[in-house]
Amino acid sequence: MSMTARHGGQILVDQLKAQGVRRVFSVPGESFLAALDGLYDSGIENIVCRHEGGACMMAEAHAKLTGQPGVVFVTRGPGATNASCGIHVAKQDSTPLILFVGQIDNRHRDREAFQEVDYRAFFKPIAKWAAEVDHTERLPEYISRAFHQARAGRPGPVVLALPENILSARADVPDLPPVAPMPPSVCSEQIDAVLEILCKAERPLVIAGGSVWSSEAAQGLAEFATTFGLPVCATFRRMDRIDNRHPNYAGDLAVGMNPKLAQRLQDADCLLVLGARLGDIATGGYELIDPAAPGKTIIHIHPDPDELGRVFRPDLGLAAPAVDVIARLARRAAPAHPDWAEWTTAAHADYLDWLRPRETPGAVKLEQVIHDLSETLPENAIITNGAGNYAAFLHRYLRARAFPGHLAPTSGSMGYGFPAAIAAKLEHPDRPVICFAGDGCFQMTLNELSTARQYGANIVVVVCNNGQYGTIRMHQEKTYPGRVSGTQMFNPDYAALARAYGAHGERVEATGDFAAAFARATEAGRPAVIELVLDPDALSPGKTLQEIRAGQ
Template identity: 40%
Template sequence: MTQLDIAPPLSTDAMPSPLAAVRSTTETAGHAIVRVLEEHGIQRAFVVPGESYLEVLDGLHDSTIETVVCRHEGGAAYMAEAEGKLGPLPGVAMVTRGPGAANALVGVHTAWQDSTPMVLFIGLIPLAHRHKEAFQEFDVQGWFAAGAKSVMVLDVAERAQEVVADALFLARAGRPGPVVIGLPEDVIRESIEHHPQPQLPVADGGMTGHDLAALRGALQEAEKPLFVTGGSDWDAEASQRLTRWLERHRLPAVAEWRTEGIVPFESPSYAGPIGYGRPKPTLDVLEECDLLVFVGTLPGDVITNGFLVRQGWQRRNFLVSIDPTLRGRSGAVSHHILARPSAFVRDLEQIELAADERRARWTTRLREQQSAFSALPDRTPGDGIASMATVMAHLVPELDEHALVTFGAGEHTNWAHRYFPTRSYPSMVSCGNGSMGYSIPSAVAASLHFPEREVVSIAGDGEFLMNGQELATAAQVGATPLVILVDNQEYGTIRTHQERRHPGRISGTQLENPDFAMLARAYGGHGIRVEADRDVPGAVAAALELWRERDRFVLLHVITEQRAQAY
């Protein structure tokens, strides 16, 4: 028997364990998904759990990514969409197959119409169960392909890291939007090799020499130019730089529906909101101006009052959009500048215009109209039922310069459009597709994204009851918005349309509501109810005092009359 020379064993400190070596080079596809999200800077994921993606949930357990457990997939998707608006990265939501995916579709539609970067992960049935009408099986391509930029299904585990990196890129590239990733539950349990996935750069575009010359010439010739700002693809620096440039040249800008705050509320260049419910003078200026420059948005049906305003082909319209197809455009296009707002503003600063008193008078006139329109109502309460005019008169002066407002859809939103002081970007988070139920989820997302800022949500009673249960999420994760709940016991917008087409025949729009202040307390927040206008000043003061403790959310339940309008 041959004697073998056996080296003495290495100390346990010097010798890596075989298990550690395996862990350093392999991981499950579900864990790899979380790691790539983490490496790309994603800070939180909004989830409703499901057994179909347990491996991803397990990966989140030890991750730096905050897992925000939501009460409904629609709420989770809205939160992710709002996070995408708040920037700079896509919002991330995770839901399960079948019913969970169906519930999340509303957030995908919101992201599609608002051009918001968002990634939705959906757990799916195992591969072997496919096409057998298995429990909660559905066609992810069939459901989402028409309303997402891309729909991917992770059928090969080894591609998990690449697919996530691609999705985060696609959500932001070109015109931003939602990307959907299907995760078969057996595939994400497979072990794969660890491969880093660097972030892919997103092209910003910019003005060519020809673009600069064309825009400079058009602005110099115009007597009544007007900028229209909008969209979700902005940042604070671009907002500030555009504002400085407009003010230096004494040029006016209006804000697309539900996107106020790009040019601050109190800027001498800000000429007000434009969209549904707009004041008539703001609509009239679209026809009166001799040059329109749309930045980050397009002249769609909302701005043009159903494709009726500014439709003549002789109109001079410059469109600044990173989308080469100009999808959603209405009316004439004189010049298309392919650029994101930040790149456009960077290049715009090269343009210096000669002073022109005609443009200055035009800007002053528009600003005076907006100042009169947005002047706060009288602070003196009336004798009757609580009024939102009194609420806003007492709330707005108490807000700090970085206050942010969220809201969904309904006539209650007009109180924010008219009076809320959007002073710094972003300071208004809403949904251009008119989606009800958005106010509370977006307020939770905004409060988590900006914990140092004052976040106010103005919600209608009908809208609140669609996703108000996400206040339980707010209590769980420490989100602290101030919710102003406008309770007029009806679906007010539909009632308005109903009165126009079928006057005096109210049908399907009236509501009987719970005590929302009591409900807020049950969810773990503070709740205050006010019914008489004389009690509004004290109720607002009490709500603000509780809110500034910042220990939990506060809800002010305002019982108001039907047909009460902001304008």
Template identity: 30%
Template sequence: MKVAELLVKCLEHEGVEYIFGVPGEENLDLMDALLDSPIEFIVTRHETSAAFMAGTYGRLTGKPGVCLATLGPGATNLVTGVANANMDQCPLIAITGQAGLNRQHKISHQYYDLISLYKPVTKWNAQVKTPGIVPEIVRKAYQVASEEKPGATHIDLPEDVAGMEIDAEPLPISPHALPQADESILQQAVQLIKEANQPIILAGNGITRGKASEALQTFALQARIPVVHSFMGKGALSWKDDLSLLTAGIGGNDYITCGFESSDLILAVGFDMAEYPPENWNPDRNTRILHIDTDDAETDSHYPVALNVVGDIKENLKELSAIIQPKDNPLEWVESIRKQALNELAEAADDEGFPVKPQKIISDLRNVLHDEDIVISDVGAHKMWMARMYHTTHPNTCLISNGLASMGVAVPGAIAAKMVCPERNVVAVCGDGAFQMTSAELETAVRLNLPIIILLWRDGGYGLIEWKQLRDFQRPAYIDFGNPDFIKLAQSYGFEAMQIEKADELKPALQQAIAMNKPILIDCPVDYDENMKLTEKLGQIDC
């Protein structure tokens, strides 16, 4: 068989369902081989979108999503989405076509050294320089992308090698299990918790990856320790639980800041520093950290680790639950924080202001969607509101990128999420700036007949940048842009579309969108004057 056919056979062996990408001249052999494969190739309208889709697939399934591009501009377009998956710790394999080996030693049309280009944004990468190494490269790419902590890997396939003949088979797949912490370490962890007067748990993305949310809930209830979530850890403990301190990470003051300030031990469980810099929640560096994760903690002066509990998060939490004694510390402060935060959402339910306030948009969205439905937030001012106020019951039901945090992720991500979870409603929450970066993928959603909902927060500018400019400089700079007629744009791609003209139209529109079960866009003007009002309000919090 050809090398390209062997590569496809190896991907089939690994259980790959989809490859997202844009074909090119240098991967013609690979595209032809896929015609005879059960793997479905999903043609996207931009390579970055392909990588966003693969990353979302990886985040939701735990299996590497696969994306493909040709050499040169195709490969450089793919980089942003690959970097996004890598920093969000979503398993992904990127495959790039490449110039033949016979012209890589000189300046050549569209040739760049992609191994060097992708090295900083992946866990591992390699070029297929000879036919016989394909099974090893695919097996290692899949293994490295999948193992904790997951991320991106990259395979570079020169066009002349892709067409060479080879007789080989995929390598066997060997399961990999994480170890558990030693009993002595677990006992030391229990002692640290016992000595603490007001411990809190900071729940990160690793809990979801490790399928440890149930174990965390058991541990938190057994120990009577409240839980605050990072943006990417949302849903580790249901927002309805009395121990849930909801979500932190907006920066600066917030209600939960009081909890961090008064805590003398923070149990960071499955937490990655890219999610929420420790200097934001441990500025004085005097609160000790009990680090519970699959790997030792990153070195950071604001993250003074008293003990590392390393290994399988779920199993280690189960062991801790079996030997921990409940804390008898008062938790009235938890009730106070929950009441203040949840009241904000409740008070917004009947707000009639127009353009619609962010709080009202989120209140209507939360009231309409089921607990298992999936919301994917793009990056912008709306992301801060969604992270803070869209409360979740289950992990992976509000997807927020907080590693690389690239704009444009929501629409491609919603497409992949609907492919993975067709039985759930999937909503992409986008600002108008981020939406236009990947709006061409509306055609992809229509072509694949995927009934996703796009909830567009329209303000005609880069709202998050303006928010920070007003906070730091008291005036905006270069954030305004023009918009197309989003209703006509969506309809031209085959989407249904609704225009919100009064605040009380949004909730019925969302309900109608769900009932229609078609690709649909809802254009909702948003009042971002609320941004600075929130900044002022949070600045007045006195712990």
């Protein structure tokens, strides 16, 4: 054996260094001890988490923030299956992610060895690529391919299973260089074609979404909207594609969207879709726009050529990253076009009207808390959330700052907001990071309070406690009015629980007490949890319980 031979764990970590990886997330396992050994003095920060689902969601959020593939290590069997919830988030959110799974000794394969799982079969439906490495000397090849696959076309998750004997074996193999940077993939003639169609429209609407964004892209989109006088809306949970305080912002195409925005989407005669897939939520379950008869011109920009024409036939489709197209659009002067000023001004006015809080029951008005906080947050604040009815209040009343101002799962995964907030604070320690979570949502990943405390991620968590799985209760009231079943919850004392983790904890029972509690939480110098005690009948930011039961 050559004196330069390295064990597989060291080869793996050296490849991560070559790819520019600075931070990984993990839950340790004996199946990848060699990889942990490789990380020992590598300079790569290893954030050790409390549950594989939380670790994978942190890695996914890290990728959203940086545009680079998130990396997570988990052990075999239950470790990998626990992490699958984060893989699903990455798939639906089009996020580049690489999950390394410690695997059984491959000489024992197909004997149902301890914690044996066929990861190719298990992850195939929810990952871009799932593979297992059977030769130590091929580790650089597989890892290089994983990084290429995660970032290519429509980004997404990749799973690599690493048998423990492959990681512990030694090999003399050269490292491969990182993924080569891709030059901008659009030319002037393509931008000309976009503008030629767009500038013939009487009622255009820009729809921004998709993954792998940047602060430069958000600024470029704002400049493009200003120069051309165009209304811009965001897709579900992509609110930070443009600063929501921009005078051309029209709102988000989300669950429970503004009815006036829904009407505007129908009335538009041209859609410029930047990065988004234009899926079921953005189109109101394909009812606001019918794929069979959209009744409008569609210009679709998406990095994956297989996405173009998959559901909606575009009149012009460009297989290109939205950030590249936006950068070029932002540099263009506006050619002659119809006067869109009234159309755009009305779109923004409708959005501002939608922001006015509509009162809900209870002593704590969640709509007022979010509205007031949104108006006073610093310019560089980052908000995160998971899923639940509380999120409908957040999406309606929050005016997200430009990227990275908001992190949330388009997949609708509960438990996401808290791990995402930890990842955001680790990446941007100088920025205030606030997580909104429901009581059901927070209890799915609150054990990561220990992780936040260990690594100094001093975030503020606002727990919206209504004592139930609110979204399911709302649908239950629509379908089986007054027959509440299987949706009630017992809750801990969240303030006391936070203090048990060494965090700051508070309980708020009146709207007027929130501002002072939030100030104390942000100044605590440690993670903080603020529990909002909400009325269980405050199920929707736009409807009373009676209206929900009546199906209105």
